[in-house]
Amino acid sequence: MIAPVKRWAEEATPADEATRIAGEWSRAMGPAQGLSASALAQVRAQLGMVPVTGGPWSWVTSTVPTALLFILLGAGGYHWLARANAEAPSPRVAPWSVEPMPTVLPVLHVGPVERAPCEMAVKPKPKRAVAKAVAPPVAAVAPEPVSESDSLLEESRLLGMAMRLLRRELDAKGSLSTLDGYFARFPTGKLERDARSVQLDALLSLDRKEEALKVFDLLAVDNFKGMPRAPELRVVQGELLLREERYPEASVAFDGAVRSAEGSLDLFERALVGRGIARVRSGDRAGGNADLARYLVRFPGGRFVHQAHAEMK
Amino acid sequence: MAEALAQTMTQTGAAPLTLDDVFRLHSKDVLRWAARLGGPEVELQDVLQEVFLTVHQELPGWKPRTGKLTTWLFRITQNTVRHRRRRERFRRWLKGSGDDVAGELPSNALSADEALAQRQSQERFYRVLDGMNEKYRTVLVLFELEAMSGEDIGALLGAKPATVWVWVHRARADFLKRMQVLLEKERGP
Known part of the structure; x- marks a missing residue:
């Protein structure tokens, strides 16, 4: 079907002024920006590209053993099961779990398909008694070796949970406590930098600036290496330091931001004016005024024009 | 092509789609959608990662019968971008000083620099879009x-083409109305 209307960008003779301007703006959009091959590779690495667990029949594999278990229990066969389970760990242990899972308790997997049948199966009361009876001491069972991809999967699961809590459920505190668990478990995890980024978002949304600054200090040690949104984070760090009246440190943070934020006009604007203000207030009036003058030339109608003029006086 | 390949892979039952397959076939689509829907303020790398993290978590539950893979992916991308925009607005509001709030208002300055002018047009375009209803915004x-x-x-949004045209008409009218309001504000009293 042919489009019943012409796109604004394709209108050779626009019917009115508004359509002409809309066409002008549409043409200014250009092609959609992409990501460099290295950035794509970074995302791939951070995601781990590990094999997906579950599948269309995963609910069968997760439900049938549990159902069989309870049928057998109902038939009075739990002594046999207890012996069998004491000898071997449950085959339904999540493959990425680093904790030994020696009991017959069904393990809730991550996949959404599995959740409902497992929860239904968990309800019956006898389960607790059996679990108690058959669970050998944890130390007696050697933990299964955890492969790199398994631990990455667990990392991504925890991080995904923290992100979901923060962004979808607006539960910043819950997100932070999930992240605490993540950092305790994976102090040098592959997704540690991404976790720090989420941690900062959560702390800032709770207005816990002091703690956010401590995280920033930690990240600044290696110059935000490997951090997603590094230019933005540098700007935010500078702004927080400026508010705390830690001007020399703010100046350093904004300096890094000015160097790295050229690609984003908004960030560059904030970084440049921030560095100017920080320099002036830390005693480097000449350097600060030069930054502010540069800001006024580059952004004559910018957001911080009044502030820049005020600082220059 | 990629969509056809993905459908074939899943329908023949040769092997379930993996995260790697989906990334290989559709990461460019996701990036393009995210860039268009989110505008200049969206961090594409973060969006891409978040989208594929969701894909990773939900892929076991996805079935080819329930819809096209691209429709599903587009919905995830759309939601991710929407949450990010909302969070960004919330953060600006939270941290906003008088100057920050003033920054939300249109600037009436024009630069001679061509790149800057182009950037301003893009920013204006997205400023108008940001006031619009999510459905019309996406369609536009x-x-x-x-x-x-x-x-x-229609295929991407799971709607009939006739419905899409109705949305396009309404979205265009809404955009032009909001654009004129913005231009009037820029011109000042």
């Missing part, structure tokens, strides 16, 4: 910026 972006056909938009 796909039609005007992505130059997609009504059929393709």
